[in-house]
Amino acid sequence: MDLTGSAHVADVLKHLALPWFVLTISSIGSYALIMRNSLIAVMNDPFVTTARAKGVRRKQILWRHVVPNALLPTFTLVLLSLGFIFGGVIGVEFSVLLSRTRLAHGARRSNRRTTPCSRACSCCFRPW
Numbered sequence: 001m002d003l004t005g006s007a008h009v010a011d012v013l014k015h016l017a018l019p020w021f022v023l024t025i026s027s028i029g030s031y032a033l034i035m036r037n038s039l040i041a042v043m044n045d046p047f048v049t050t051a052r053a054k055g056v057r058r059k060q061i062l063w064r065h066v067v068p069n070a071l072l073p074t075f076t077l078v079l080l081s082l083g084f085i086f087g088g089v090i091g092v093e094f095s096v097l098l099s100r101t102r103l104a105h106g107a108r109r110s111n112r113r114t115t116p117c118s119r120a121c122s123c124c125f126r127p128w
Contacts, residue, residue, distance in 0.1 A: 023085045038070035
């Protein structure tokens with residue numbers, strides 16, 4: 001199957017989706033911890049105490065004042081880790097692709113000699 005143009009790009013993106021999803025899911029825990037710690041830290045700031053003293057409802061304080069200030073470190077962490085996640089996905093996917101094609105090429109080349117070892121390699125490492 002020899003893809004060109006936009007079909008090749010779509011195929012590459014399709015194969016990058018699962019590793020990207022796995023790496024993203026594994027990072028969500030750290031994002032949640034950073035957000036929680038930021039919320040706790042911002043809840044002790046003086047402007048929250050002032051808002052409480054003015055009689056502003058707790059829900060309004062949380063959503064209008066605390067969450068926007070607590071999102072800054074979390075948003076920074078997410079943006080910084082996007083580069084690592086995308087770079088890791090590309091590295092993992094292409095290293096797997098290259099290793100499979102090299103193994104398959106070596107197995108096919110050694111398959112010309114009819115030894116039991118080369119037959120086993122061609123069966124085990126054949127790209128599906």
